[in-house]
Amino acid sequence: MTTQHTAQKAMLIATGLTAACALAACGGATSDDENGSNGNGDGRAESGSAAETGVSPLLLLGDSVAAGQALPLGQALAESGGYFIDETSTGGGNVLGPNAEAQWEDLPERLEAAADGVVVYQLTSYDWGTPDEQHDAYEALAEVTSEVNADLILVSMPPIEPDEFYADHMDELATAAEAAQNVAGEDEAVEFLDATAVWGATYSREHDGDIDRSDDGIHTCPQGAARFTSWLLDELSELYPGFQPADPDQWANTGWSSDETFTGCD
Amino acid sequence: MSHAPHAPRHSRPEPATRRFLEISTKQNSRTDGSEARALTATKPWAYVSSLDGLRGLAIAGVLLFHTGHLDGGFLGVDLFFVLSGFLITGLLLRETSGTGSVSLRRFWARRLRRLFPALATMLAAVTLTVWWLERAAAGMAANGEMVRTTLSDGPWVQLHLINWHLLAQDAGYWDAFGQSRLFAHLWSIAVEEQFYIVWPAILLLTAAVIGSVIGVHRRRDPVVLGWAVILACGLLAVLSLTLMILLLEPADPTRVYTGTDTRAFSLLLGAAAATEPARLLFRHLLQLLGRAAGTVTALLTAGILTSWFLADGTDAAGLFTGGLFAHATASAVLIGLCAEHHARPERGREPLQAVLESAPLRWLGQISYSLYLWHWPVIVLMAPELPGLSGWAHTSVVLGISIALAAASKYLIEDPVRFRAGWARGTTGAVVFAMASAALLALWLLLPQPAGPQIDVTRI
Numbered sequence: 115m116t117t118q119h120t121a122q123k124a125m126l127i128a129t130g131l132t133a134a135c136a137l138a139a140c141g142g143a144t145s146d147d148e149n150g151s152n153g154n155g156d157g158r159a160e161s162g163s164a165a166e167t168g169v170s171p172l173l174l175l176g177d178s179v180a181a182g183q184a185l186p187l188g189q190a191l192a193e194s195g196g197y198f199i200d201e202t203s204t205g206g207g208n209v210l211g212p213n214a215e216a217q218w219e220d221l222p223e224r225l226e227a228a229a230d231g232v233v234v235y236q237l238t239s240y241d242w243g244t245p246d247e248q249h250d251a252y253e254a255l256a257e258v259t260s261e262v263n264a265d266l267i268l269v270s271m272p273p274i275e276p277d278e279f280y281a282d283h284m285d286e287l288a289t290a291a292e293a294a295q296n297v298a299g300e301d302e303a304v305e306f307l308d309a310t311a312v313w314g315a316t317y318s319r320e321h322d323g324d325i326d327r328s329d330d331g332i333h334t335c336p337q338g339a340a341r342f343t344s345w346l347l348d349e350l351s352e353l354y355p356g357f358q359p360a361d362p363d364q365w366a367n368t369g370w371s372s373d374e375t376f377t378g379c380d
Numbered sequence: 381m382s383h384a385p386h387a388p389r390h391s392r393p394e395p396a397t398r399r400f401l402e403i404s405t406k407q408n409s410r411t412d413g414s415e416a417r418a419l420t421a422t423k424p425w426a427y428v429s430s431l432d433g434l435r436g437l438a439i440a441g442v443l444l445f446h447t448g449h450l451d452g453g454f455l456g457v458d459l460f461f462v463l464s465g466f467l468i469t470g471l472l473l474r475e476t477s478g479t480g481s482v483s484l485r486r487f488w489a490r491r492l493r494r495l496f497p498a499l500a501t502m503l504a505a506v507t508l509t510v511w512w513l514e515r516a517a518a519g520m521a522a523n524g525e526m527v528r529t530t531l532s533d534g535p536w537v538q539l540h541l542i543n544w545h546l547l548a549q550d551a552g553y554w555d556a557f558g559q560s561r562l563f564a565h566l567w568s569i570a571v572e573e574q575f576y577i578v579w580p581a582i583l584l585l586t587a588a589v590i591g592s593v594i595g596v597h598r599r600r601d602p603v604v605l606g607w608a609v610i611l612a613c614g615l616l617a618v619l620s621l622t623l624m625i626l627l628l629e630p631a632d633p634t635r636v637y638t639g640t641d642t643r644a645f646s647l648l649l650g651a652a653a654a655t656e657p658a659r660l661l662f663r664h665l666l667q668l669l670g671r672a673a674g675t676v677t678a679l680l681t682a683g684i685l686t687s688w689f690l691a692d693g694t695d696a697a698g699l700f701t702g703g704l705f706a707h708a709t710a711s712a713v714l715i716g717l718c719a720e721h722h723a724r725p726e727r728g729r730e731p732l733q734a735v736l737e738s739a740p741l742r743w744l745g746q747i748s749y750s751l752y753l754w755h756w757p758v759i760v761l762m763a764p765e766l767p768g769l770s771g772w773a774h775t776s777v778v779l780g781i782s783i784a785l786a787a788a789s790k791y792l793i794e795d796p797v798r799f800r801a802g803w804a805r806g807t808t809g810a811v812v813f814a815m816a817s818a819a820l821l822a823l824w825l826l827l828p829q830p831a832g833p834q835i836d837v838t839r840i
Contacts, residue, residue: 335835341840362837372832380523
């Protein structure tokens with residue numbers, strides 16, 4: 115995985131040059147818009163009740179792992195009357211570790227979209243650093259979140275099966291959750307959610323016979339992303355009394371599972 | 381691993397170009413200095429058989445890399461890049477020296493005739509095959525995910541932007557993420573296509589600057605034009621290398637490995653080697669070396685091939701901070717020496733030439749474009765899990781099928797369209813191209829995508 119900002123810009127420029135063809139070609143080949151996963155379309159169907167509970171707008175920060183989870187979450191939140199903003203980033207999204215500086219350059223501005231709502235940061239597989247550095251980064255995130263009058267929810271990352279890329283950083287990743295928990299303990303506007311209930315303590319591709327995780331050992335698969343979404347909505351309903359999550363029947367099979375974000379799942 | 385290398389370019393001026401060169405030579409009867417030099421200094425390299433041998437080496441490296449037998453075989457792509465820059469620039473410079481300009485329309489039409497038919501055929505055949513395999517549940521490696529990525533990647537291949545699309549999709553070249561992408565290897569074809577679109581315009585601009593600064597007639601002087609191109613190549617290549625170093629993420633160098641900007645130096649170094657001053661340099665070098673020229677050239681080749689055996693993917697020390705640049709430089713020098721040696725048959729046939737001009741290696745080079753197109757889909761679809769196949773046995777089957785498909789593509793599609801199909805030229809050719817492009821677009825858009833996995837709501 116690599117930071118893609120430059121590539122994305124270049125792609126956008128090139129796409130502009132070939133707009134007609136690209137639009138025709140890609141309109142049917144991607145499903146983001148259809149899924150409302152980027153905060154568009156269905157994601158804008160915010161209801162007054164969801165906003166009143168404080169759970170909307172909900173902005174998700176994270177890396178490419180979270181990007182997969184954003185797909186059902188966007189659908190589920192929309193069906194629950196919330197406004198979802200996907201600010202995950204493939205190959206990045208981390209608030210410390212490699213290229214975090216790039217994330218911080220415009221993070222405060224991006225978080226403005228979550229004003230009076232919730233920012234969910236799923237700890238990323240790039241959150242490399244000492245416990246103190248992790249603590250400082252999460253604390254800094256809490257500060258910029260509070261500046262837009264939003265709550266911050268820190269969520270532990272799914273355990274991974276490290277390849278060479280991650281092998282040297284597993285000790286650092288192991289301390290991230292505790293650092294996040296400490297920040298939550300020090301700041302009333304910050305909550306920490308341990309997603310071990312969803313993923314287990316160690317990487318497991320299957321859960322009750324279903325494929326939950328990608329065979330790359332890192333990312334999630336649709337069934338796992340759906341289970342995470344259901345769990346997170348339940349947690350939100352506890353944190354925000356009055357918020358009523360939509361039934362999974364309303365969002366689980368709406369087409370998002372065919373998004374090419376999910377790889378290694380068949 | 382989804383690396384993929386490249387494809388071939390021509391070594392032989394196409395018939396129309398050859399006719400043009402002959403005509404322009406006869407018509408150039410003026411005897412002012414630059415015109416005379418244009419006529420005398422640029423005797424075409426024409427077809428250089430040893431360059432086909434180099435293509436053969438390059439595609440062999442790639443094939444061995446993708447089948448897990450040569451960790452540094454990905455450097456074959458770099459050799460392809462340098463060859464492409466060299467050959468294309470040679471054609472463009474000859475045209476510029478002959479006419480003072482370049483017909484972009486004719487250039488791009490030639491590129492399309494050369495590259496599009498085989499590519500379009502492979503795209504359509506692979507897409508329909510994987511789609512059918514998935515629907516028929518025919519096993520092998522085809523699955524819904526593969527069909528979805530194939531249908532979504534296809535338009536980007538067609539737009540020659542697949543390298544940027546894959547980067548945006550986070551499809552790292554060096555990890556297993558791209559395993560299900562049948563067109564992942566076409567990133568390098570996209571890099572070359574983007575170069576073909578931009579480079580002629582840069583050459584035209586360079587010629588125009590020469591014309592405005594030192595006189596219109598001087599832009600046809602191959603030496604003056606050559607030095608200007610070398611200057612442009614040098615500046616752009618250094619910029620490209622600088623970008624590679626600055627944008628490098630050691631943990632995953634996919635961005636710098638597949639980005640057009642960061643790989644441009646290989647094409648540019650090849651381009652610089654095709655200029656008249658470089659050609660004179662190679663000529664003098666061969667004269668200086670005398671009988672030792674063959675040994676030096678063989679050692680240079682051995683050095684390049686040794687780097688393929690020593691390089692270990694991203695772990696190769698300094699690969700992205702100068703190593704690739706050094707490889708491309710060595711490749712450019714080797715190509716220049718081979719071409720110049722070929723232009724002076726009186727030097728005799730050195731052992732290296734004998735190897736590079738051997739029939740099997742040249743044939744491999746001649747089918748390298750189609751072989752490059754086909755080999756990766758075959759490798760992905762014929763996973764090693766196939767019963768009873770593993771190791772070299774599996775490799776042999778995969779390569780055998782790939783070579784058979786490539787040969788069919790070369791003799792049934794590439795060559796007929798390039799050399800014999802009158803309908804592939806002019807207005808008719810443009811109409812056919814538009815229709816084929818529209819058909820491919822329809823394929824991506826209309827072929828039903830497999831549904832994603834059904835979520836079991838009772839278990840979430």
